[in-house]
Every structure is written in C-alpha cells, then in structure tokens.
Amino acid sequence: PAQAATAAAGVPSRGPPGEVIHLNVGGKRFSTSRQTLTWIPDSFFSSLLSGRISTLKDETGAIFIDRDPTVFAPILNFLRTKELDPRFAWG
DSSP states (O other): OOOHHHTTTTOOOOOTOOOOOEEEETTTEEEHHHHHHSSSSSSSHHHHHSSOOOEEEOOTTTTEESSOHHHHHHHHHHHHHHHHOOOGGGO
16 A cells, blocks of 8 residues: 555655564664654654654664663653653662
C-alpha cells in the first residue's frame, strides 16, 4: 500500500502509533510503542522516528543509541507514565 511505497522510495514513514519500536541502548534491548516515544512533539525520539535524525541499526534491525542504558530506563518510564519517578531525581 501507500506506506510500503513511501518506505520503498527511501522516505521514512511515520508508521502506526501502536507500532513496536526496538531500541538497543548501549547494548541493552528496549521495546516500546511509537506512540510512547513520540508523544512529546519535536523531541529527540520524534525527530529520530520521523527521519529528521539519521539512525544506526544493530544486527537485529533495532535502532542503536550509544548511551548508558541505566540512564535511559527512567527516561523511557517517564515517556510511558508521564510521571517522574522520585527515585531517579538527579541533581
């Protein structure tokens, strides 16, 4: 369909909100939905998944992010719950 044609033309498609996105953050695998990663407009993840920021993929096709996975986990939890966990308050 149209989505396949867009992908074939080399233009990243936005994909459905429920699409599962696989991430490899510093060697640790995370999976979440496109909707979770993109609910904040103009964020790093919105830009990454829209194609405005180029991506590296690992051998499994997961998007590789060269960052500390222990720091990423609370960020992903915030994106999921829209609440900050006080156990991860920095500074």
